Amino acid sequence: MPKSYPAPARFPVTVDVVALTVSEDVLNVLLITRLIKPFRGALALPGGFVLAGEDLVTAAGRELAEETGVEQIPGHLEQLGSYGPKGRDPRGDVLTVAHLLLAPNFPVLSAGSDAEHAAWYPVSQVLEGVLKLAFDHERILADALERARSKLEYSPLGVAFCGEEFTIAQLRAVYEAVWGTRLDPRNFHRKATGTPGFLEDTGRMTTGDAGRPAALFRLAEAARPLTGQPTRAVLNPPLMRPRD
Amino acid sequence: MPKSYPAPARFPVTVDVVALTVSEDVLNVLLITRLIKPFRGALALPGGFVLAGEDLVTAAGRELAEETGVEQIPGHLEQLGSYGPKGRDPRGDVLTVAHLLLAPNFPVLSAGSDAEHAAWYPVSQVLEGVLKLAFDHERILADALERARSKLEYSPLGVAFCGEEFTIAQLRAVYEAVWGTRLDPRNFHRKATGTPGFLEDTGRMTTGDAGRPAALFRLAEAARPLTGQPTRAVLNPPLMRPRD
DNA sequence: TCGATTTATTGTCAAGGTGACGATAACTAC
DNA sequence: GTAGTTATCGTCACCTTGACAATAAATCGA
Known part of the structure; x- marks a missing residue:
């Protein structure tokens, strides 16, 4: 018997970006201060809804540009992974596709007082629990960090x-x-x-x-990474980070 | 000025699975024969719509079970990546979250004639163009293969x-x-x-x-991979595949 | 101006890992 | 038994790495 398809559920889809940079020998992540509920006033990864007819990386770049006021975002942007619709937003099921930006230190525009304010924060502050992030963004940051660390190896x-x-x-x-x-x-x-x-x-x-x-x-x-291609394994044998 | 949010677009979200196994020294991928348009009659990756309140990996496992008739899918299932809503389905924007299953060779039930028929096919047949896949599934397979290859290294x-x-x-x-x-x-x-x-x-x-x-x-x-944790770098230094 | 200091770059050396391949060991097939 | 097959143990040269000495070429401070 043919499978009875349940009505194809539709989900709101967002893109989030873990933008990392190194400034004065410290690893920083770009965070915004939320102006709307939920988690109003808390820190969160920059991101927003994917528009119809838009690709994921495109959406991530656009959101980053909008929220930093920087037109041409420098660095390397790639997809990190998706975080399932279930139970990550109190308002309901939202699927988010997280991205990773590795960028040279660029200044973000301190936007007007009633726009979402984006700024660089030391990653260590988040890991140590000094800074708390909204939603499941701490987990996403942790995954992004691990991805970045392993990418440097090879x-x-x-x-x-x-x-x-x-x-x-x-x-x-x-x-x-x-x-x-x-x-x-x-x-x-x-x-x-x-x-x-x-x-x-x-x-x-x-x-x-x-x-x-x-x-x-x-x-x-x-x-040079070919767009669309997996980043090449140039470091062969890899430059391994010290273990233990 | 506060950003004016466009109406949060909602997208149908599917999960697809690249299930790989090794049988008689040959790498195989699980494919189904499509019974419905578009690409009716063509081969495609198993997959289907994510249900409300469902997680991504859960959905992937469920679809795999449904389409193979195998209740407990063996092996290691992980997320591969998402493929943007734009221009991958002639019916409209569909976001798919691809998954990767590395499994011992298990038999799929040759379901009744009017169910989607799932079977193992040599990956080489797809790479050489002997078998054509629906949608962007060839690209997804290529990405999955690269992921699998590099995972074996470390x-x-x-x-x-x-x-x-x-x-x-x-x-x-x-x-x-x-x-x-x-x-x-x-x-x-x-x-x-x-x-x-x-x-x-x-x-x-x-x-x-x-x-x-x-x-x-x-x-x-x-x-043993801890669920939820990144698979550990047990092979250190890695077991590198021969280059060139 | 002249060390003192700082950072960059070139070497050295021993230890560990890898590729190539020889030599045995322990089965099955006939 | 003998031949063939696969598993396992060793050997050796080469390469890479980690630890660290030595030198080069600037700035800084007095």
């Missing part, structure tokens, strides 16, 4: 946190902030510069900083 | 393709089928048995097969 996405050009030390600071560990500068330098197809020397150097000037690198052409 | 999920107890050679056959490569039996044996916390010797042996009897192993307690 993909070139660590550079998404840096500007167009960066030093090895800046890249190392990214790894240290995301992983929450210290890495030996000499060994990191060897791995970063010694991995074929990862970094390209721009020929230029930093000036004005303390200490010896550092060479500026950019992501090698071959390591 | 997680213990290869054993999800095996029964409760298995030999090293059976596990190696899984790796070879999923990765599409040959692996040196001696080196694989060394890595599999030499990784602490991965496998447990049951003390029992195979009998009746050709060649020397093999020891039977099971997944070590410490490597």
